[in-house]
Amino acid sequence: MPTADLSKRPSIAKIKHPDTGTVFYSHDGNGYKGLRLSVGKATKTWVLSKRVGSSIKSISLGAWPEIATGDMALTIAKQKLDDLDHGRDAGATGIKTLGDAFDSHIKNSTAKKATLDTYKIEIDTYLTDLFAKPVERVSLPMMEEVVRNIERAGKVSTAEHVCALIRMASRRASILRGLPYVAAELKVKQKPKKKPGILFDAKEQWPVLDLIYEIKSPTRRVAWLLMVFTGLRAINVRELDWKDVDLAKATIRIADLKNHQERIFPIADAVVDALKSLPHRTGWVFPAESKSGHIEDLGHLSTPEEVDGKPVMVKTLRQHDCRRLHTTAARAEKLPTYIIDQLRGDTEKTVQDVYDQGSASHEDAKRIAAHIIRRCGRLP
Known part of the structure; x- marks a missing residue:
């Protein structure tokens, strides 16, 4: 297995992509036990090889350069191993995407069928892409962009509803996966229009x-x-x-x-x-x-x-x-x-x-x- 200095971003940047297949690099030194950099034709991905029970598992940690160095990769690896030990990983919880987290929330909901039908319509209309993303990769700016687009269309009440759905999913992911509650600060900027009262003058005779x-x-x-x-x-x-x-x-x-x-x-x-x-x-x-x-x-x-x-x-x-x-x-x-x-x-x-x-x-x-x-x- 070829080696490289995986502790520094410039040295990782110099690793060339192969024309075909995948090449795994280990750290040129004593540190980073079990850590590998998987280099493909177009990507570089951090992988940790770890014995879990009676077998060796390869755990994908994320892509370079988002995870810039081996130190950052090991920090993520520690969290993933902790999740495995406590049953908070995607496999144990069944929650890989934000949509999975929302589905888990709905299974424990007492909402009526009409309400659930409304949820489905709004998810299909506005949240298909966001809910398909892995929960670890959904950021607050991604959530805000979805809500802002609805606001820009002048649908403030709908934006409020969608905002609430995202918060439900994010909170469920936080509880079951031990992830940060990313949507905690998500809110609609525009104020919804005041709900109308009755259509006739209540001070006069009621029709x-x-x-x-x-x-x-x-x-x-x-x-x-x-x-x-x-x-x-x-x-x-x-x-x-x-x-x-x-x-x-x-x-x-x-x-x-x-x-x-x-x-x-x-x-x-x-x-x-x-x-x-x-x-x-x-x-x-x-x-x-x-x-x-x-x-x-x-x-x-x-x-x-x-x-x-x-x-x-x-x-x-x-x-x-x-x-x-x-x-x-x-x-x-x-x-x-x-x-x-x-x-x-x-x-x-x-x-x-x-x-x-x-x-x-x-x-x-x-x-x-x-x-x-x-x-x-x-x-x-």
Whole structure:
């Protein structure tokens, strides 16, 4: 085996590439035991030969000139051997790429399928190249370049989502591989635009109930009434099952809120009456001919307006607006914050919240419903 001074970059630079094949060089001296420089037709790569158990393994340490000298190569070798001893190497953890690290994170995630589907779309669109790189070679500037490109396209909210996905993967790699948490400082520079409020002036009469009562489908109409009178998220309304509805007690149970908690909610008489108007009492409350068997999308509600002399339908009420209006009505009724949090299904914020076994009552739900009805210009 030929030798060379592997301790100095200039001497390594003088080593010529062979026309064919690979030539291994050892250090011209007593140091660097087991360290070799693999010189191919176009590359020079550091390799460590080490007995691991009953066999000799060749461990690739990285390329020259990124790893400039034997001293640097041995420092990396020490870390790799330590990873092997503690089961943090790529083979033991199964994490070679940043994408592997993200997949490992997802296996332990409790996120819903819809959320995971969104993750996949954003990864396929923006992170294919980055997630294919070995975790050791992914730098913060690489991550920042991906996020900045999305920002430059004016997609600030998307940049926030992608930034979060990269941090998930980097943190998982840090935990399992013992690598630095490279994405710790990754952030979006631009401030996302302020999320819009409702599309009409809340200080004036609310058009909500007029819009809802114009819906021709009884099932869809009751679903919208449930959203506005309970403030629940659309997905929880759409996935409501009759087994979780108790009309006698005027309650509904949501088994999996956004925070993965289970809650029983009191409902107003207006909601009870609306649910009683539906013709079925088993299975999904809002069935539909869909893959899931229930309504998949409640869309939005519109009002006719004249634009440039032509009648057009203008979006007036979105699904999440119901949650905004429900909270507005609850605060207008001066209900305590902890009651509003319970009725919204929010995560417990204090020790008292954890100990509270359910202070929100049927009367609270009725007060909010009555306020909404009044704001819509109807009699309670």
